[in-house]
Amino acid sequence: MSDDHLAERHHQLRAQVRQFAESRVAPRVPDMERTSVVETELASAVAQRGWIGVTIDKAYGGMGAGHLAKTIIIEELSRVSGAMGAIAQASQLGVAKIIHFGNEQQKQHWLPQIAAGSCLPTIAVTEPEAGSHVLGMQMTARLKGDHYVLNGRKQYVGNSHIGDLHGVVARTGQGSQGLTAFLVEADRPGLTLAPHTPHLGLHGFSFGELHFTNCRIPMANRLGLEGQGLDVAYSSSVLYGRPNLTAVALGIHQAILEQTIRFTRERIRYGSQLHNLLNIKVKVGQLHSRVMTARLAAYHAAHLLDTGAACDAELMNAKVTNVELALDSARAAMEIHAAAGLHGDAPLSRYLRDAHHIFAPAGTSDVQWLRLADFALGQHKDQWSQRLSTAPTPPALAVDGERA
Incomplete structure (x- = not known):
């Protein structure tokens, strides 16, 4: 499918995002490059335009516009600033876990907030000792009463320093069936952030470390069934x-x-x-x-x-x-x-x-x-x-x- 074969709604969307990127994002790029400080204001502006909820169904307040529309949004932001494209894609990535594995109560609670731009979700899977080898992760989640207790570290978490809701996969047992996913609010006691450090590129984007120390998560925050983390x-x-x-x-x-x-x-x-x-x-x-x-x-x-x-x-x-x-x-x-x-x-x-x-x-x-x-x-x-x-x-x- 070429640009010439896109629907009119896709051309309209491209024009909207390009105008925003060139008028709002481009003037900020020099400062983002010079300071490498995590960009929060523009991230909020993108979210408030509904673009993080592009694949969220209209029943939950989203655009329901699909993956091709999502591609165009990220592409146009990245054309002006790779960091802003990365910010948008990381939170849109965080949406997936709730859409596909959240129960109705979780969807009703979180998806409208994400669609409205008041909540930026993330996904936290990678670990220092395991890299992208999911089955090698060591972070644990132990069930104690009506709570899970999380201990361990996650790294390279996109939007680590501006995310409001982290999707965390931890080990609840052995093997491929021993991984479980959780929704962890950024202000949850026991969750701390490592300081932001600049990287080679994507200045303005954060992909840092989350540290969990006896972080208590209610069972209602479990995403999917126990063992579905993989x-x-x-x-x-x-x-x-x-x-x-x-x-x-x-x-x-x-x-x-x-x-x-x-x-x-x-x-x-x-x-x-x-x-x-x-x-x-x-x-x-x-x-x-x-x-x-x-x-x-x-x-x-x-x-x-x-x-x-x-x-x-x-x-x-x-x-x-x-x-x-x-x-x-x-x-x-x-x-x-x-x-x-x-x-x-x-x-x-x-x-x-x-x-x-x-x-x-x-x-x-x-x-x-x-x-x-x-x-x-x-x-x-x-x-x-x-x-x-x-x-x-x-x-x-x-x-x-x-x-x-």
């Missing part, structure tokens, strides 16, 4: 993590192309614009081709997810294609910019740093290729995209950020 973790990663990160990479990739076109038009060499040199023009054509290919993979996978089709392979392919092609384009663009791209405050420097942050979450490229090999060899198991599909029918989207 399902919660995997479904969130497959159905939201991969397409969300795909969209961040796509937005950064589009920004790389646009910046390179501007540079080759403005830079004069041998009495003519830089892009008139044939070797430079070829590189610009390659950049354009990569962006087109990446967008087709991203939109196609999101569209299939919206229709309820089995599309785990397409989601994996979209993620690995977008990440790898964005990194390839970042390097090619740096070659075109030469020394001009090496300044710390150069836009291309930011795009390159931000793009590297999308490689590891929801599975590195090697992980995606291994899983794709399973599909090619007929060794794959059940598909999450089909098991948890709701196949919503997205409504029309009104202009100016209002939900129809």
Whole structure:
């Protein structure tokens, strides 16, 4: 599915998000880059426009607009600021666990708050000693009376410092059936945050550590059944993590192309614009081709997810294609910019740093290729995209950020 084949409501949504990103986000980027302070004001502004609730059903106050609309929102924010795209995708990722595993009481309580922008959810799975190996996690949740007591650490939690509700997976027993998920409010006693530390890129975004010390969680905060934690973790990663990160990479990739076109038009060499040199023009054509290919993979996978089709392979392919092609384009663009791209405050420097942050979450490229090999060899198991599909029918989207 190309940009030309999007529905009118998607074009309207893109225009809304682009106007917001260029008018509200772009002026803040220099300060975000200079200070690396976690951006809270813009995160709140994004949430209040209803965009975190893009996949939440209208019955709970959400947009009910689906995954393709979600992709466009993240893409357009990331085109201006990878950090803002990451903030949006991390909280939209946190929505998945409640949609697919929350009971009706939990949905009624939390989803309207998320849709209204008053609650930012997160997902907390990764641990220092286990990385993305979910079955290797060591954090424990022990049932004592009518409460669970959580002890352990989670790291690389997207929106760690601005999240209001953390979806935490902890060990309640042995093996793959010994993991359970919980909803943990950010102000819950026993939960503390490690100080925010700047990283290579995505300045303004927080993905830090949560520390749990005898943190008591009522049974009502358990998400799904005891032993379903692995399902919660995997479904969130497959159905939201991969397409969300795909969209961040796509937005950064589009920004790389646009910046390179501007540079080759403005830079004069041998009495003519830089892009008139044939070797430079070829590189610009390659950049354009990569962006087109990446967008087709991203939109196609999101569209299939919206229709309820089995599309785990397409989601994996979209993620690995977008990440790898964005990194390839970042390097090619740096070659075109030469020394001009090496300044710390150069836009291309930011795009390159931000793009590297999308490689590891929801599975590195090697992980995606291994899983794709399973599909090619007929060794794959059940598909999450089909098991948890709701196949919503997205409504029309009104202009100016209002939900129809």
